[in-house]
Amino acid sequence: MKKVLIINSDSPFNKGDQAILLGNVSLIKKIWPESTITAISNNPTRDKKWFDIDFIEMPVYSLNPVKLINLTLKARNYDLIFWGGGELLKDYTTKIAPIYWCMRMLLIKLAKKPIYGLFQGIGPTHSRMSKHFISRAVNLCKLFMVRDQLSAEKLIQYGVIKEKVVVGFDPAILGTPNHNLNAAITNNLEPDFLHNSIIVSARRWFHYKKSSWLPLAIQNRINPMSQRSEYQTYIKNFQSLLKRVQECYGVNLLFIPMFNSDNEGDSDFCAELATALQKERTHILDTSTISPNDLIDIYSQAKCTIASRLHSSIISIASGTPSICLYYVDKGKLFFEQLESPEQSFPIETLLEGNYERAIMEKLEYILNSPKEKYNCQYRLTTMRNQLINIFESAVKDEKKTR
Template sequence: MAQIRAVLCGYYGKGNGGDEALLATLLQMLPKTVTPIVLSGNCSETRQRYGVQVGDRMSALRVFQALQRSDVFIWGGGSLIQDTTSAISPLYYAGLMGMAQRLGLKTIAWAQGIGPLNRNFTRKIAKAAFTGCDAVSVRDRGSAQLLAEWQIPNVIAPDPVWALAGKPPKGVGDLPAPRVAICLRPHPQLTPERLNTLIQALKLFQTATDTFLLLLPFQAASDLTIAQQIHSQIPDHSKIVSLTDPRELKGVFEGIEMAIAMRYHALIMAAGAKSQCFALSYDPKVSQLMAEYEIPGWELSQLPEAASDIAQTWIERYANPSAFDKTQLQAIIDRAKIHQELLHSVLS
């Protein structure tokens, strides 16, 4: 069978563990007949890590050339179409989708988490881009409902990272146990006062449980500073673990007892490893994940003011484990593979 050339477009090569996990999963799920060309912010790193053809995502010429010599264009998962962080982001991704459609490529919006879309013009652009797609899959009910309002056919399935194959990172298994993963990120709602309260709560929690804290910066450029602040307060019982391979990042969670996380994909990776989870939500996608999978946690805006209250809640969660059993987890993974079935139905 002839090879199909597909351009993969996402927030790749930007040092974000969640988006790299989506790319790794997409590559894992593509039919063998597909030759991927990945648009990346770090072409050499992406080429070396995955062994794929690459193109500079910010070079209009390189992107156009990649599209010209390809058959398929794929939005590769995640919150690409939202205007909370920037109004430019949906313009970029919708612009590439529109260009691909005008060039006659098959187009797929894969594993999308749509929104928030707070501006009328971004909603119109998004609607037009999705309307022109040959196939659409989404990862949450909110996105599916929005597409239903726009009368755009779609399939819904759990985030594909549930099905990502992990591998154990070197050295982590030698760290003291039991281990608890901490994954925080900057956000306006994580004020200096709230961060200090969380750090004090982590100190109380670590002392009470005698656990070792793995501090995981999912995006080093932004998360590392917070990890360093925590480590400076708990230097003998914590370690910053910086990993760039998303398969190793997922593998970390195989060896932990509990995760306390803001990052969406950190919670998925932890739950997928049958670990205890506790969420600190800064975004509707995290809140939706908490509701759908009954993950306990707080909205950051409703964080208790007393560090002792936070710590006590974490201690109780740690002492009374409640995670997915093998059957429940396999059911989620099987449903996540619906994203793979969509790819095969269009591309095989």
């Protein structure tokens, strides 16, 4: 029986990373059904119920040397270590991230166990120093699986050994709904409201300096986001778009905040957008107590999704509900290209342009009135799921031979 440790990403607070972790657990159990799996969380009791695996109590991001060393010591008790994403390796948010992950994986390497990168995305990275730390961290792995071809090309360009890189898809696509209303009713969502709803998952953007050494919270204290003109245009036009959606289609708007850490605060941002909308047709869901399995069931009941959080779109499509994505980095564009529906994604800068409503509303009209669009996405999704499982099984074939 395999004992597996997952070094996971922001799953305690990020619904997208919860979907990734759920997919990663599913992948591992398809290959080793009797395996014992352990991940990391600072909310282990809740997450054990949600994911049905064990957890080490520890913040996913920790600078506490005692905790980091203790994790290395515990890692020696496992047969395999999987390093899951997210999009951990990039410097467009902060240059600190690649350094942190390199140092952390160097410590994990001391456990002398095989390490596999598990379908991560490699984000925009500008600094030569950041690229060095990324390549150093990835080369510590026996193999490093990525979720798209562009991520693979970046790693090889940064200096990662080509033979170590394996291309696949985002594991969040493996989520499947039960199509029941229990989660919605438990969270005070009326079925009639939900069935006539469009889900909105929005995040702040244009509100910080890219590739800074300063964490986002400090940047915002120095230069508050409310003073940034692009950010204000983004909010104004997003509100106008959603208001028109309500007026044109008579639908409810269900806001699903995806990431509520101190630096992200999706609930607050969704509340800001909702101030311009019809109150009786607008609801902001408290996602803090909703498991990833229940969340996908909620998505499965809606008409479609408008998201500037990529994993809201992925969860939506996995649930059988079409989605429009406003992508802020290439990962959003790349996912819809993999899905062979690139026209369903728009650069987030579209919301700064004068004709933003027309382009998005035309696509929304097509999605809401085209069963074929939904069928095409689901057909391609099934193919991607099967390929992902086969890619993973092939990548870990050496480990299957050992007990």
